[in-house]
Structure formats: C-alpha cells, structure tokens
Amino acid sequence: MSRDTNGYYGPYGGRYVPDILNYVLDEVKHVYNKLKDDAKFLDQLDYYNRQYIGRPSPLYFARQLSDKVGGAKIYLKREDLNHTGSHKINNTIGQVLLAQKLGKKRVIAETGAGQHGVATATACALFDMDCIIYMGEEDTKRQELNVFRMKLLGAQVIPVKRGNRTLKEAVDAALEDLIDNHDSTYYMLGSAVGPDPYPAMVNTFQSIIGRETKKQIMEAEGRLPDYLVACVGGGSNAIGLFSPFYDDTEVEMIGVEPAGKGLDTGMHAATLALGKPGILHGFKSYLLQDDNGNPASVYSISAGLDYPGVGPEHALFKDTGRAKYVTITDKEALDAFFALSHIEGIIPALESAHAVAHAIKLASELTKDDIIVVNLSGRGDKDVNQVLNFMQNNDC
Amino acid sequence: MSRIDECFKRLDREGCRALMPFITAGYPRLSMLEKVVVALEDAGADMIEIGIPFSDPLADGPIIQYANHRALQQGVSPPAILDEIGSFRVRVNMPILLLVYFNTMLSYGVDDFLSHCRKVGVDGLIIPDISKEDREDIFISAGDIDLIPMVAPTSHERIGNIVKNGSGFVYCVSSTGVTGPRASFDEDILHFLQDVRRQSHIPIAVGFGVNNERQVKYLKPYCDGIIIGSALIQKMIDYEDSSRLIEEIKDYIKGMSSALDM
Numbered sequence: 001m002s003r004d005t006n007g008y009y010g011p012y013g014g015r016y017v018p019d020i021l022n023y024v025l026d027e028v029k030h031v032y033n034k035l036k037d038d039a040k041f042l043d044q045l046d047y048y049n050r051q052y053i054g055r056p057s058p059l060y061f062a063r064q065l066s067d068k069v070g071g072a073k074i075y076l077k078r079e080d081l082n083h084t085g086s087h088k089i090n091n092t093i094g095q096v097l098l099a100q101k102l103g104k105k106r107v108i109a110e111t112g113a114g115q116h117g118v119a120t121a122t123a124c125a126l127f128d129m130d131c132i133i134y135m136g137e138e139d140t141k142r143q144e145l146n147v148f149r150m151k152l153l154g155a156q157v158i159p160v161k162r163g164n165r166t167l168k169e170a171v172d173a174a175l176e177d178l179i180d181n182h183d184s185t186y187y188m189l190g191s192a193v194g195p196d197p198y199p200a201m202v203n204t205f206q207s208i209i210g211r212e213t214k215k216q217i218m219e220a221e222g223r224l225p226d227y228l229v230a231c232v233g234g235g236s237n238a239i240g241l242f243s244p245f246y247d248d249t250e251v252e253m254i255g256v257e258p259a260g261k262g263l264d265t266g267m268h269a270a271t272l273a274l275g276k277p278g279i280l281h282g283f284k285s286y287l288l289q290d291d292n293g294n295p296a297s298v299y300s301i302s303a304g305l306d307y308p309g310v311g312p313e314h315a316l317f318k319d320t321g322r323a324k325y326v327t328i329t330d331k332e333a334l335d336a337f338f339a340l341s342h343i344e345g346i347i348p349a350l351e352s353a354h355a356v357a358h359a360i361k362l363a364s365e366l367t368k369d370d371i372i373v374v375n376l377s378g379r380g381d382k383d384v385n386q387v388l389n390f391m392q393n394n395d396c
Numbered sequence: 397m398s399r400i401d402e403c404f405k406r407l408d409r410e411g412c413r414a415l416m417p418f419i420t421a422g423y424p425r426l427s428m429l430e431k432v433v434v435a436l437e438d439a440g441a442d443m444i445e446i447g448i449p450f451s452d453p454l455a456d457g458p459i460i461q462y463a464n465h466r467a468l469q470q471g472v473s474p475p476a477i478l479d480e481i482g483s484f485r486v487r488v489n490m491p492i493l494l495l496v497y498f499n500t501m502l503s504y505g506v507d508d509f510l511s512h513c514r515k516v517g518v519d520g521l522i523i524p525d526i527s528k529e530d531r532e533d534i535f536i537s538a539g540d541i542d543l544i545p546m547v548a549p550t551s552h553e554r555i556g557n558i559v560k561n562g563s564g565f566v567y568c569v570s571s572t573g574v575t576g577p578r579a580s581f582d583e584d585i586l587h588f589l590q591d592v593r594r595q596s597h598i599p600i601a602v603g604f605g606v607n608n609e610r611q612v613k614y615l616k617p618y619c620d621g622i623i624i625g626s627a628l629i630q631k632m633i634d635y636e637d638s639s640r641l642i643e644e645i646k647d648y649i650k651g652m653s654s655a656l657d658m
Contacts, residue, residue, distance in 0.1 A: 016498055016525045018455040019558065020569065023550035162461070163451065172452050179455070180573040182550075279499040279525070280452060292473050293503025294451040 002203040002313070003246070007196025010319065012312035015195040017282040021175075024182040029197040031101050036204055041097065048093045049208065052126070053083045055090075057209075059216035059373070064343045071363040072370035075225070076346070077213050079237065079377045086349065086378030087209060087237045088119035088190060094205030096123035099186035106130045106181070109188040110174040112139055112167035112233070113304035113351065114146025115378055116190030121155035123188075131155040134173040136166035139303045146382050164297050167233075167307045171281050191234025192311030195282030199239075199311050206240025213373055214244055221371060227362060228253045230375035231354040232272070232325065233305035235314045237377035242323060243313075252324065255314060256358045258300035259327035269298035271310040272318050272325040280308065285315040301330040301390070302350035302383070328354040336360060337380060337387065349378030350386070399491045399519045400542050400564040403442055404599045404620060414442040414565075414621030415653050416601060417628050418495065420460060421446050421477040422467030424636050429477075430484035431642060433492075439646040440653025443491045445522065445623065446481070448474050450497040455524040457576030459626040462633065474500055475512065482516030493520035493544065493564075498530065506534065513541055520544050520564045528557075535561040549588045555595045565599040565621060568592050570606065576626045578605030581614060589618040609655035616656055624652060 008014050015025060035041040049055040058078045066074045079087040092109075099107055107129045111117030117133040124131035133150055137159040140147050150157050163169045171194075178187045192202040210228075217225055228245060230238035232255035242253045260268035268274075271286050278287030280295050288296040288308040295308040317323035328336075333350055336357035341347045348356055352375070359374040366372075380387075397405075407414055417436050421429055433444055449467035453460065474496075481492060494513065501509045501523070513521070520542035526534065535543050545562030547555050548569040559566055570585055571578060585602075592600050602615050603623030607630075612622055631648050635641040 014527045014529065016527050016530075018524045018548065018569070019546060019551050019554065020548040020573075022554065023548075023552070162465070168452070172454075175454060176457070176574050278502055279497075282454065282525070284527075287499075289499070289503060291503070293497075293499040293501075294468065 002200035002243070004196070004200050007200070009312045009316040011277070012283070012285045012315040013196055013199055014284050015282060016279045016284060017195050018179065020179055020182070021195065021282070024178065025195055025197065027102065028098070031098055032197055032201050035098060035101060044097060045094055053089050053093060054081065055208065056212040056216070057081050059213055059220065061220065062344050065340065066363065068343055069360050069363045071368070072226070072366035072372050073368065074359055074363055075217065075371065075373045076376045077209060077241065077373055079209060079375060080346070080348065080352070080379035084115070084119050084122050085381065086115040086119065087206060087240060088116045089122065090208055090240065091190065091202050091205040091236065092116070092119040092123040092188060095188045095201065096127050096129065099129065099188070100127055102186060104184065104186035106132070106185045107188050108132045108134065108174050108177050108185055109190060110167065110170035111135050111190065112170070112306055113302065113349070114139065114143040114150065114382060115304060115349070117150050117155070117157070118146055118153070120188050120190070121150040121153035124155065125153045132177070133157045134160050134170040134177070136164070136170050137161050138165040139167065139170070142303050142386055143382055145385065166303065168295060175281065190236065192236045192239045192313060193234040193281060193283060193309055199283070199313055202236050203239050203243055203313065206236050207243045209237065209240035209375065210242060210244030213241060217371070217373065224248055224251050225371040225373045226252060227372040229256060229355045229359045229362070229372060231256045231305060231351045231377060232310060232314060233269070233307050233351065234309070235311035237375050239311060239313055241375045246322065253317070253322065254358065255323055255325045256354045257325055257327045258302060258305040258354055259329040260299045260301070262329060263327060267299040268327070269300045269306050269308065270327045271308060272314060273327050275308070277315070283312055285312045286310055286318070301333060302354070304349070304351040305354065326358055328357045332357040334387070334390070346376070347380035347384070348376055349380050350383045352377045353380070398540060398542050398564065400443065403491050404565065407442060413616050413619065413656050414601060415440055415649070415656050416443045416445055416621055416623045417441050417649055418445040418447060418623055418625035420449055420463035420467055420629060422449055422470060422472030423463040423629070424466070424632065425470065426472050426476065426480055429480055430487070432645065433484070433488055435642045435646050436649055437488055437490050439649035441490060441649055442621070443493060445493045445495050447495040448477055448500050450500055453497060455574060457574040457626060459629050459633070460575050463629050474504055474509070478512045478516050481518065485517035491519040492517065493522060494518055495522040495524065498523050498526045507537065510538060510541060522546065522567060531561050547592055549584060555592055559596045559598070563598060565601050566592055566596050567623070568600055568602045568619070570602050570604045573604070575604050577607040577630070581611060586618055609651055612652055612655040622656060624649070
C-alpha cells in the first residue's frame with residue numbers, strides 16, 4: 001500500500017505537468033481509488049496473478065551460493081519465473097484492468113530493457129487493446145530480442161531518436177503521445193515514477209512481491225529477514241519488495257543503483273547516490289542533472305536501470321533513512337551474472353544482477369544466522385547477446 | 397500596474413489585440429537575441445515570449461524541441477540568457493516574458509531566479525509544468541513579476557483556481573496537444589475561450605497551433621491576444637543560415653500583425 005499524501009511523499013512526487021494532463025491523471029486516479037479496494041476487482045486481479053502470471057513466485061533458498069559466499073543465508077524472490085520473465089507483468093495486468101474500466105482501447109508505454117514493453121504488449125494481447133511501445137533507438141539495438149517479442153505480441157514498437165535515445169527519451173515521447181491523444185489513450189507507465197497517481201499505483205500492483213515474501217519467509221524460517229536487497233532504476237521492483245515491510249523496522253532495506261563504469265567517471269545512473277532534488281517527467285525526486293537543471297546523460301550496462309530519475313518514495317526513504325541505497329558497477333554486476341549462472345543455474349537479468357552482486361558482498365560480512373532476501377526481478381535471457389558481445393570486445 | 401497590464405489597457409483603448417511572438421533563447425544563437433527581439437517589435441509585436449531551453453520540454457512539439465536542442469548544444473545557460481536580456485532591455489519597449497520549465501528555476505534557486513528576472517526587467521513568467529502547490533507559493537514570491545496562468549480545453553472546473561493564482565493574462569492552450577502548427581480550429585475552442593473569459597478577471601490570450609492569418613482572424617473576436625510560437629520558429633529554421641533570416645521573420649510577423657489589426 002502506498003504511503004503518499006495527496007500524491008506527495010514528503011517533498012517528493014506530486015504532479016508537475018501541463019494542465020492538459022491533470023484531467024487525464026484525475027480520471028486515472030479516480031478509477032484507481034475506486035478499484036483498489038473493490039472486492040470484485042481484487043478477485044479478478046488475483047485470478048490473473050495465479051492463473052496467468054503464475055504467482056506466487058517461489059522464494060528460493062540459494063544454498064549453493066550461500067555456502068560458497070560463506071556468510072548469511074541468501075534467498076531469491078523468483079520474479080524471473082513470472083510469465084514474460086520479470087516483475088513488470090504484475091503492474092501491467094493491474095493497469096490493463098484499470099484501462100479497461102476507463103474504456104480505453106489504445107495503450108502506450110515506454111520501455112528501457114524491453115521487459116515492461118513485453119509485459120505491456122502481453123497484457124494488451126490478452127485484453128485486445130492496441131499497443132504502442134516507445135523505446136529509445138539505442139535500447140532497441142541493445143535489446144533486439146525483446147523488440148521482436150513485442151512485435152510478435154502484436155505491439156507497434158516506435159524507436160525514439162532524440163537525445164541519448166534511451167529510457168528518458170522514451171518517456172518523453174510517451175508523455176507527448178498522451179498529451180496529444182488522451183481521449184483514446186491509456187499510458188501504462190512501467191516504473192514507480194511519473195506524476196501522481198502512477199507511483200502509488202505501481203506500488204500497489206508490485207507490492208504483491210513483498211506480501212508473498214513475508215509469508216514465504218515466515219514459513220521457511222519462522223521469522224522476518226534481516227535484509228531486503230533490490231536493484232533500483234525507477235524503483236518498481238524494489239518498492240514492491242520493500243513496501244509491505246515498511247513498518248517492520250528490524251528489516252533493513254537496501255536499494256542497489258548502477259555505478260556503471262564508476263561513480264567518478266560520469267558514466268553511471270546512480271541517482272540517489274549523486275543526484276539532487278529536481279523535476280523530470282512530471283514528478284519531483286532526486287535527479288541526476290547538469291548545472292542548469294537539464295537531466296544528465298546517464299549510463300548503465302543494463303538498459304532497465306539507465307534512467308536519471310528515481311521513484312519519489314525511494315527519495316523519501318533515503319531522506320528518512322528507512323532504506324539505504326548503495327551502488328554496484330557494471331563489472332561487479334557482470335561477475336554476479338556469471339556467478340549466479342554457474343553456481344545456481346539461474347541466469348539473472350543484468351538489472352537483478354546488481355542486487356545479487358550487493359547481496360554477495362553483504363552476505364560475506366554476515367553470519368549463518370542472518371537472512372538476506374534478494375529480489376531476482378527478471379531473467380537474463382534477454383541479456384545473453386549483450387554479455388556475449390561484451391566478452392568478445394573485452395577479451396574475457 | 398505591471399507593464400503587461402498597461403500594454404493590454406492601451407491595446408484595449410485602441411481596440412486592438414496583442415500579438416505575442418515566441419522565440420527560443422539561444423536559437424539560432426544567443427548573440428542574435430537582441431536583433432530578433434528588436435525586429436519583432438518593429439514588425440508589430442506587442443509582447444515577446446522568450447523560451448529558456450530545457451532538454452525535456454513536456455509541453456512542446458518537435459519544432460520547439462529542435463530549437464531547444466540546438467540552443468543547449470551551444471551551452472546556453474539560464475543566467476547567461478537573463479544577462480543578455482538585461483543588456484538590451486532598455487532598447488525594447490514591449491513587455492518581456494519568459495517561458496521556463498520549473499526545474500530550471502529549482503536548479504537556479506527559485507528566489508535567485510526571480511530576483512535575477514527582476515534585475516534584468518523580465519515582466520512575466522510562464523511555467524508550463526508547475527504544480528498546483530508550487531504555483532500558490534510562487535504567485536506570492538513573484539510579487540511584481542506577473543505569473544501567467546495556463547489553461548487548456550480540459551481544464552474545465554479547474555480554470556477558476558488556476559486563474560486565481562495568476563496575473564497579467566490567461567494563456568489559453570488552443571487544443572489538447574503539444575505545441576505545433578494545426579490545420580484549423582473547430583468551434584470547441586470558441587466555447588472554451590468564452591468559458592475562460594467568464595471565469596477570468598484578466599485578459600486572455602490564445603496559443604498553441606496558430607500559424608496563419610486566417611486563424612488569427614478567426615480567433616481574434618474571442619481573445620485579447622494571440623501567441624505565435626512554433627510557426628515562427630519554423631520560419632527561423634527555414635532561414636537558419638540565411639542572411640535573410642531577420643527580414644523573413646519580420647515579414648511574417650507584419651502579416652500576422654495586420655491580420656490582427658484589420
């Protein structure tokens with residue numbers, strides 16, 4: 001459950017949009033508020049969660065990895081086993097039901113790595129909606145396979161050719177489309193970002209991750225974990241895991257941001273680590289920006305973390321200290337990518353590999369009595385081509 | 397009374413409407429800003445809107461995005477733009493307004509930005525992406541600088557509230573899209589303008605999509621001013637490298653001005 005007050009998380013969040021969009025956002029918020037406690041809607045959502053997505057996803061004790069690291073017990077929340085291969089589908093099934101209630105037939109979305117694009121295209125196929133996905137041209141190259149998957153699912157993929165040609169520009173293009181076509185169109189935002197009510201809505205639909213985890217760890221260990229670890233780009237998988245544990249203050253929450261080639265190289269996307277409060281894409285949060293307030297160019301090996309902003313709820317968690325945010329470099333993420341593949345037979349998404357990398361570091365400093373839950377937010381099939389290229393170019 | 401108020405009063409006495417061209421600071425070059433502004437005033441502009449370039453301009457279409465992009469490529473910064481305006485302010489009579497995305501102000505520091513504006517003689521601010529809450533705060537701290545409220549055909553019952561925390565004139569967005577030329581306007585816009593008029597104590601001006609003399613004539617009975625943005629920038633793009641740039645934009649604005657005054 002989201003903890004916003006009128007769309008704000010402390011000083012963050014809100015709605016920084018031309019008034020044209022207030023009308024659309026009010027409409028979405030109205031229906032969302034009506035549905036979120038509606039028994040019939042929740043039954044419907046529960047049905048699709050179980051029968052279509054395959055929930056609950058397992059909470060798997062990574063015994064081999066834990067033994068190898070020789071410290072805390074590492075559990076993996078297997079969101080990679082969801083239909084479409086990541087946590088993104090939790091949100092798109094929720095939002096597509098909402099779009100249906102709003103009577104919209106045309107759905108647009110942005111995507112970085114393509115996971116949200118695939119999850120959106122899937123939901124739209126299932127509910128017979130027109131689907132248009134905006135994707136930075138650079139990302140369409142990094143994630144060719146996902147582009148093809150989206151097309152197979154009947155979506156139209158529009159490569160965005162401005163600026164850095166990545167996720168930020170894809171959101172720009174989607175928001176513009178919404179301003180132009182709001183009568184017919186529903187914007188299915190994929191992360192815990194954007195103007196109110198999106199961060200709250202995404203929290204609601206992703207919180208199933210944390211709710212299940214809580215139940216599963218109680219069954220497995222009879223107690224709550226000591227640490228939760230999740231990667232943070234916009235922050236949807238992290239907020240989904242963290243949110244149900246908010247009041248359990250003994251559980252430490254750790255978000256992992258991409259340090260790219262290093263925090264001192266300028267080639268990273270560590271927004272909470274190095275950004276300052278600002279506004280982008282209709283909400284206030286930490287933002288990586290230049291001296292004049294323009295969003296900075298960001299970089300990460302994983303397209304899904306390559307974003308200069310971050311969800312407003314994470315900004316508040318950072319300020320209040322409820323969660324801690326750390327960084328992992330490309331190199332460390334790749335090491336974890338290989339390690340999890342070899343040791344557990346699980347190929348993680350490069351995004352999730354950032355969380356795994358930090359969990360390995362952390363576990364080695366702890367004892368066997370400690371418990372870490374890592375959100376394995378997606379599977380790495382989409383990344384194998386990129387990793388192969390990277391190895392060939394770097395003589396690995 | 398602000399310079400913007402005086403301008404509308406004078407035009408009203410003369411039975412005229414305000415012609416308000418929009419340009420992007422730093423496009424084609426910051427050093428040309430004075431020349432362009434003076435030329436537009438000579439051609440009949442009554443006020444000028446100067447856009448501060450921002451990399452992700454939520455309300456703007458491809459043409460103004462391009463101008464923003466080109467300006468940013470040259471490293472144009474908000475303080476440099478303000479200083480440049482200050483350097484020629486005495487040579488321009490008409491009110492000068494800035495269109496600025498809110499993060500530009502936040503990054504500069506809102507109070508510092510406002511005092512820099514005051515120092516160089518900026519008369520009004522248009523902030524397309526400001527939140528309801530921040531609008532209320534800034535309306536108070538802006539003081540003598542007019543904070544132009546922006547409303548759209550979908551604003552409906554919000555119009556009264558938006559206009560309440562504003563002064564100068566109401567910026568009426570003609571249609572429900574981003575900026576850029578439109579083929580024509582339908583009757584809905586007239587109902588919208590009448591609706592804004594009813595709920596507003598200050599003059600109203602129309603922008604977004606106005607690009608030809610026919611549209612100007614169609615809209616003028618229903619408003620106190622017309623904003624020409626993308627169409628003018630497109631002219632500047634067409635003559636970007638030409639020595640005829642200034643003459644071309646002058647001719648274009650002269651045409652619009654006489655359509656407005658006829």
